[in-house]
Amino acid sequence: xxFFILMLGxxxxxxxxxxxxxxxxxxxxxxxxxxxxxxxASALLTVEIVAYGPRFAFGEMFFIDSLNVFFVSLTAxxxxxxxxxxxxxxxNEQEHGRxxxxxxxxxxxxxQLFMFTMLSALTxxxxxxxxxxxxxxxxxxxxxxxxxxxxxxxxxxxxYFILCGVGIAQALFGTILLYFxxxxxxxxxxxxxxxxxxxxxxxxxxxxxxxxxxxxxLVGYGTKVGLAPLHNWLPDAHAEGPTPVSAVLSGLLLNVAxxxxxxxxxxxxGAIPGGFAGNLMMGFGLFTLVTAAFFLSRQKDIKRMFAxxxxxxxxxxxxxxxxxxxxxxFAGLLHMTMHSLTKSAIFFAVGHATQKTGTQLMEDIxxxxxxxxxxxxxxxxxTLAILGMPPFGVFASEFMILTHAMKYHPWATPxxxxxxxxxxxxxxxxxxxxxxxxxxAKPLPHAPAITPVFVHLSIVLMIGLYIPPYLxxxxxxxxxxxG
Amino acid sequence: MSAVPxxxxxxxxxxxxxxxxxxxxxxxxxxxxxxxxxxxxxxVLAMSTAVVAFTTHQHHLYWSAxxxxxxxxxxxxWILHRxxxxxxxxxxxxxxxxxxxxMLVGVGLVIVAFNVALPISQLSNTITRGxxxxxxxxxxxxxxxMITRTKAIPQVVGFLAMxxxxxxxxxxxxxxxxxxxxxxxxxDVLVGAIILGVFFFQIREQFDSLDIRNMEKLKDx
Numbered sequence: 001x002x003f004f005i006l007m008l009g010x011x012x013x014x015x016x017x018x019x020x021x022x023x024x025x026x027x028x029x030x031x032x033x034x035x036x037x038x039x040x041a042s043a044l045l046t047v048e049i050v051a052y053g054p055r056f057a058f059g060e061m062f063f064i065d066s067l068n069v070f071f072v073s074l075t076a077x078x079x080x081x082x083x084x085x086x087x088x089x090x091x092n093e094q095e096h097g098r099x100x101x102x103x104x105x106x107x108x109x110x111x112q113l114f115m116f117t118m119l120s121a122l123t124x125x126x127x128x129x130x131x132x133x134x135x136x137x138x139x140x141x142x143x144x145x146x147x148x149x150x151x152x153x154x155x156x157x158x159x160y161f162i163l164c165g166v167g168i169a170q171a172l173f174g175t176i177l178l179y180f181x182x183x184x185x186x187x188x189x190x191x192x193x194x195x196x197x198x199x200x201x202x203x204x205x206x207x208x209x210x211x212x213x214x215x216x217x218l219v220g221y222g223t224k225v226g227l228a229p230l231h232n233w234l235p236d237a238h239a240e241g242p243t244p245v246s247a248v249l250s251g252l253l254l255n256v257a258x259x260x261x262x263x264x265x266x267x268x269x270g271a272i273p274g275g276f277a278g279n280l281m282m283g284f285g286l287f288t289l290v291t292a293a294f295f296l297s298r299q300k301d302i303k304r305m306f307a308x309x310x311x312x313x314x315x316x317x318x319x320x321x322x323x324x325x326x327x328x329x330f331a332g333l334l335h336m337t338m339h340s341l342t343k344s345a346i347f348f349a350v351g352h353a354t355q356k357t358g359t360q361l362m363e364d365i366x367x368x369x370x371x372x373x374x375x376x377x378x379x380x381x382x383t384l385a386i387l388g389m390p391p392f393g394v395f396a397s398e399f400m401i402l403t404h405a406m407k408y409h410p411w412a413t414p415x416x417x418x419x420x421x422x423x424x425x426x427x428x429x430x431x432x433x434x435x436x437x438x439x440x441a442k443p444l445p446h447a448p449a450i451t452p453v454f455v456h457l458s459i460v461l462m463i464g465l466y467i468p469p470y471l472x473x474x475x476x477x478x479x480x481x482x483g
Numbered sequence: 484m485s486a487v488p489x490x491x492x493x494x495x496x497x498x499x500x501x502x503x504x505x506x507x508x509x510x511x512x513x514x515x516x517x518x519x520x521x522x523x524x525x526x527v528l529a530m531s532t533a534v535v536a537f538t539t540h541q542h543h544l545y546w547s548a549x550x551x552x553x554x555x556x557x558x559x560x561w562i563l564h565r566x567x568x569x570x571x572x573x574x575x576x577x578x579x580x581x582x583x584x585x586m587l588v589g590v591g592l593v594i595v596a597f598n599v600a601l602p603i604s605q606l607s608n609t610i611t612r613g614x615x616x617x618x619x620x621x622x623x624x625x626x627x628x629m630i631t632r633t634k635a636i637p638q639v640v641g642f643l644a645m646x647x648x649x650x651x652x653x654x655x656x657x658x659x660x661x662x663x664x665x666x667x668x669x670x671d672v673l674v675g676a677i678i679l680g681v682f683f684f685q686i687r688e689q690f691d692s693l694d695i696r697n698m699e700k701l702k703d704x
Contacts, residue, residue, distance in 0.1 A: 179657050206606060
């Protein structure tokens with residue numbers, strides 16, 4: 001059995017099934033089972049790739065190597081835990097009268113189709129199809145962001161659609177230019193957008209066109225990553241959408257967009273001498289990090305604050321990949337993994353906390369530890385992890401990025417340290433009273449699913465203390481791919 | 484200067500009509516004529532693609548031309564027309580900046596676009612290379628329209644016009660993208676338009692208007 005087909009088939013088929021049967025009582029279970037199937041298939045696919053090396057699927061349409069299989073398994077894993085988390089969460093929302101049954105059907109089918117678009121974006125070999133899948137990922141989530149139909153959520157969804165639409169249009173122009181550069185070398189066959197062909201001739205691509213193309217691609221896909229100054233859609237979409245959507249947007253969609261940039265960077269690096277692409281990414285990364293860090297302290301809404309924290313971390317990762325080289329790429333990949341796991345765990349905890357207190361305003365959330373110690377500790381530990389406290393995994397990756405920056409780009413170190421310090425003060429100062437302190441919250445009709453929070457956090461903790469050699473080898477392999 | 488072949492002249496003529504229509508859209512104050520202008524732009528785009536297909540014998544471009552005609556000259560304008568009628572909005576298009584000013588900014592953008600496109604068209608050897616600057620200018624003008632308009636429907640027309648410009652860029656630089664990509668893009672545009680249609684009704688239900696200025700609550704302060 002081909003695990004690749006299963007991996008793409010599960011979300012597609014279940015997404016379509018849920019469109020029809022999404023109102024049945026067993027629909028949430030189908031959602032979980034399909035996500036479990038996707039995860040198992042991607043885990044087996046990973047084993048296969050690590051053991052036997054890269055492979056194609058459907059002719060040369062799809063290409064799986066250790067770099068994207070790593071993103072695939074991460075995406076499938078967070079997708080699985082999110083579907084487990086969302087089952088009781090959405091039932092609670094329904095009983096609070098915030099969501100009707102047809103909207104829950106929309107949520108479940110769009111969630112699976114969203115997984116499908118992301119997994120196809122990750123595994124496609126064709127840079128044009130990558131664009132199509134990225135745009136489709138936006139389209140599937142627009143209606144999810146506006147699921148509550150409140151004025152604020154509609155505004156957020158509109159902003160999300162228009163800003164990401166403009167961004168993705170830039171990326172399309174970049175792709176056209178890339179195709180133009182490639183056609184001069186590869187000729188007018190259909191192969192000129194296939195990454196595996198492009199990477200073989202990357203040294204012959206016209207540098208001027210590639211530079212222009214990479215700028216458009218970086219700005220375009222960068223909009224979806226949340227790189228400043230085009231990050232405005234991100235806090236709104238995260239704060240106003242339902243929490244499971246915030247978790248997958250933050251934990252997965254940003255990664256997939258960054259993955260698209262990385263694939264293009266490999267080509268741009270080959271074509272343009274002098275580290276042009278890397279410098280551009282370093283600049284964008286630092287600017288994003290600083291902007292997000294200073295916006296953090298001004299936030300009043302808890303989901304908004306953690307959305308800004310996602311922007312901050314995407315800035316760090318972009319900076320790391322911009323530095324390039326084996327160590328920085330390894331650290332970048334590790335940081336992306338840690339961020340995905342930690343941030344989605346935080347959003348799970350935040351989701352339960354806001355349901356219990358009935359508000360997203362941080363001033364009104366107090367004393368979580370007294371209502372539900374598990375949620376309180378989950379939020380506290382998650383916050384400590386995302387702030388880069390040892391012994392969590394984020395510390396390990398941030399430490400590697402910092403030391404690498406000190407060695408090769410010392411000018412960036414003070415900026416990095418200041419931004420990290422500001423972010424720490426802002427987030428910790430706000431989370432601490434929310435967890436401890438007096439409270440007046442009520443119990444929920446459906447017991448929350450807490451397990452995903454702690455599964456994520458324990459993986460992050462484990463990687464902070466000890467990275468299994470299997471994982472190290474795999475990360476090294478993927479980092480080598482990025483040059 | 485050497486003589487430009489007749490077909491290239493035709494293509495250049497169509498491209499300039501597309502640019503002219505982009506300016507006309509920028510200056511248009513009413514919703515219905517704006518949608519019609521968008522439909523004309525799609526029609527001219529399809530015609531110019533067909534001419535390119537005929538002169539260069541790129542058969543897949545006939546398909547692209549047909550797809551453009553169907554989607555951008557017929558289907559999308561029809562959807563937009565229906566939406567406008569169903570939502571019963573026939574108001575004037577309001578602009579954040581006075582329309583003559585936006586036209587002047589637009590002229591500036593065209594100059595920028597031509598300068599950016601110059602190095603690329605010099606490297607290109609397609610018959611359509613002269614139109615790349617026009618394509619980029621169309622994208623930028625549509626972008627300008629999206630920024631300056633305050634109502635939802637003109638913003639969407641701007642979004643779709645931007646896609647027209649990108650399509651023109653693809654045909655002029657490389658004789659079009661591979662078929663699978665073009666089909667995917669067309670599908671995305673269509674699904675996007677349908678989702679937006681759903682979205683208009685949701686916005687209207689909540690705000691009693693399609694004025695985007697109602698939606699400025701989400702701010703960082």
